[in-house]
Amino acid sequence: MKQENWNIIAGYLSGEDLDDEELRVIEQYKTNHKEWGETVDLFNNLSDVAKMRRFDAQKAWDKLQEKHNYKTSTRRLSVSHITMKYAAAIAVLLVVPVLFWYFLTSQNQITYTTANNDNSRPVYVLSDGSKVTLNHGSTITYSKKFNNDKREIQLTGEAYFDVLPDAERPFMVVTDAAEVNVLGTSFNVNAYPGATNIEVAVSSGVVEFKSKNNSVIQLKQGEKGIFERKTNKMAIHSTFNKNDIAWVTRQIEFNATNLGKILPVLEKAHNINVKIEDDVDTTLLLTATFNQQDADYIFDVIGITLNLEIEQIEDDVYLIKNIK
Numbered sequence: 070m071k072q073e074n075w076n077i078i079a080g081y082l083s084g085e086d087l088d089d090e091e092l093r094v095i096e097q098y099k100t101n102h103k104e105w106g107e108t109v110d111l112f113n114n115l116s117d118v119a120k121m122r123r124f125d126a127q128k129a130w131d132k133l134q135e136k137h138n139y140k141t142s143t144r145r146l147s148v149s150h151i152t153m154k155y156a157a158a159i160a161v162l163l164v165v166p167v168l169f170w171y172f173l174t175s176q177n178q179i180t181y182t183t184a185n186n187d188n189s190r191p192v193y194v195l196s197d198g199s200k201v202t203l204n205h206g207s208t209i210t211y212s213k214k215f216n217n218d219k220r221e222i223q224l225t226g227e228a229y230f231d232v233l234p235d236a237e238r239p240f241m242v243v244t245d246a247a248e249v250n251v252l253g254t255s256f257n258v259n260a261y262p263g264a265t266n267i268e269v270a271v272s273s274g275v276v277e278f279k280s281k282n283n284s285v286i287q288l289k290q291g292e293k294g295i296f297e298r299k300t301n302k303m304a305i306h307s308t309f310n311k312n313d314i315a316w317v318t319r320q321i322e323f324n325a326t327n328l329g330k331i332l333p334v335l336e337k338a339h340n341i342n343v344k345i346e347d348d349v350d351t352t353l354l355l356t357a358t359f360n361q362q363d364a365d366y367i368f369d370v371i372g373i374t375l376n377l378e379i380e381q382i383e384d385d386v387y388l389i390k391n392i393k
Contacts (some may be wrong), residue, residue, distance in 0.1 A: 173204040229317040250277040267296040270309040321359040339364040346390040
């Protein structure tokens with residue numbers, strides 16, 4: 070493996086945001102699931118010192134400046150190359166102990182992370198045979214002894230779980246404010262930090278959805294549970310919209326759905342942002358079914374059907390406007 074590719078992979082697994090070219094490198098490595106799994110395991114098993122070798126002192130200094138909102142005085146100060154070297158060295162001395170503590174405490178754990186702009190939807194096969202599909206900007210962490218004692222996973226963000234049955238070892242997904250317990254089922258957990266709710270949608274089987282204040286609800290196939298962080302209340306919706314898990318299935322269905330409700334579904338399913346001009350009628354209705362089509366195709370259909378002009382103004386940003 071090339072050194073620059075290792076640096077990209079290490080950055081990805083450390084949760085850094087990558088540019089499009091770097092993400093293409095990651096996606097290329099992920100096509101070989103066995104090699105990717107071995108590479109991730111290698112990263113997780115590296116010694117603290119080995120991991121720190123990829124540490125960029127100058128980058129650390131830049132990040133340190135940004136973190137503390139460092140601003141220069143009104144007059145510019147010229148800093149010599151030697152001075153910057155000493156400054157970078159100081160940054161290393163400040164940051165390395167923190168890194169050492171982090172890697173020391175996590176060396177017995179396995180972590181998978183996706184960047185905020187990662188739309189690859191990687192699927193990880195756990196040691197018990199269960200599968201986890203990870204959405205963008207998400208992280209799962211579990212013990213290397215996962216299949217030996219208990220099956221517990223820490224989740225930040227969103228993931229879809231397909232859990233193999235094991236009556237002796239229930240499967241537990243732990244988030245910041247709630248947890249999900251199952252024996253064998255498939256379900257989606259949406260627990261992004263800062264979101265108003267934590268949501269669990271059950272595709273098959275039965276799950277137990279429990280908050281940190283010990284409120285508990287049972288969810289059956291086709292049901293969705295919602296935990297409100299602010300009120301600490303839990304509720305069961307008798308059915309969940311299959312569009313809720315379209316980010317996994319890429320199957321989207323609209324039945325006389327107005328444009329205002331269509332756009333949030335597309336934004337989540339394809340990890341995009343949609344802007345709409347003020348004079349566009351958001352009550353326009355669309356009936357359509359999409360299966361594995363990309364965002365460009367879907368917007369072509371919407372534009373033709375609703376007589377709208379839809380323009381891609383950035384890689385992940387679309388603008389909807391009336392045809393002039």
